[in-house]
Amino acid sequence: MKDDDKQRPWYREPWPWVLIAIPAAAVIWSIFLIIVSFNYQVSMVEDDYYDEGMGINRELSRDVEAASLGLTAEVDASAGKHLDITLNSEQQRNWDKLKIELLHPTLGDRDQSVTAQRTGAGQYRARIDELSEGRWYLDIRNADNEWRLKGELELPREEPLVLKPIREARANDRPG
Incomplete structure (x- = not known):
C-alpha cells in the first residue's frame, strides 16, 4: 500500500x-x-428614553409661555468667558436670574449649566468656561422654569444670536 x-x-x-x-x-x-x-459607554444614549419622550409635552408648555410673553433674546458669546444676554418682552418683565444650559452635540463632558444675573433692564450676564469652536445648543429659562428659549449657537460668531420661541409654540398659542 x-x-x-x-x-x-x-x-x-x-x-x-x-x-x-x-x-x-x-x-x-x-x-x-x-x-x-x-468599558467605553456612550454618554449620548439615554437609558430612560421613555421618560425623556414623555417630558417633551411638559417642555412644550414652556415654549408656549415664551411665545405668549413675546420673548426674544439676543445672546452675545464673543467675549469668551461670559455670555451677555438681552431679553426683550412685549410686557418687559425683569427676572432676577436666568438659567442657561450650553450643550455640546457630541461631547457631554463639555456641557455647562450656569446662572445669568441681571445687570440692567433686560440685560443679563453669565460666567462660562471658554467654549470650543463648533455648534452648541443653547437653552435659556427663567429661575422658576415657566418659559424657555432654545437655539443653536455656531462659534466663532461676531454678531449676537437672536432666539425666538419655536414656531410650533406660536401655532399652539393662537386661539381657535
Whole structure:
C-alpha cells in the first residue's frame, strides 16, 4: 500500500480547520465588542428614553409661555468667558436670574449649566468656561422654569444670536 492511499486523520486536513475558524473568529470578535462596549459607554444614549419622550409635552408648555410673553433674546458669546444676554418682552418683565444650559452635540463632558444675573433692564450676564469652536445648543429659562428659549449657537460668531420661541409654540398659542 502506498502512503497516498492511506487516509489522513481529519485534524491533519486544512478544510475542517478553516470551517472551524470562521465561527470561532465571530465568537472572539463578539467577546471583544462586548468588552469594549462595557468599558467605553456612550454618554449620548439615554437609558430612560421613555421618560425623556414623555417630558417633551411638559417642555412644550414652556415654549408656549415664551411665545405668549413675546420673548426674544439676543445672546452675545464673543467675549469668551461670559455670555451677555438681552431679553426683550412685549410686557418687559425683569427676572432676577436666568438659567442657561450650553450643550455640546457630541461631547457631554463639555456641557455647562450656569446662572445669568441681571445687570440692567433686560440685560443679563453669565460666567462660562471658554467654549470650543463648533455648534452648541443653547437653552435659556427663567429661575422658576415657566418659559424657555432654545437655539443653536455656531462659534466663532461676531454678531449676537437672536432666539425666538419655536414656531410650533406660536401655532399652539393662537386661539381657535
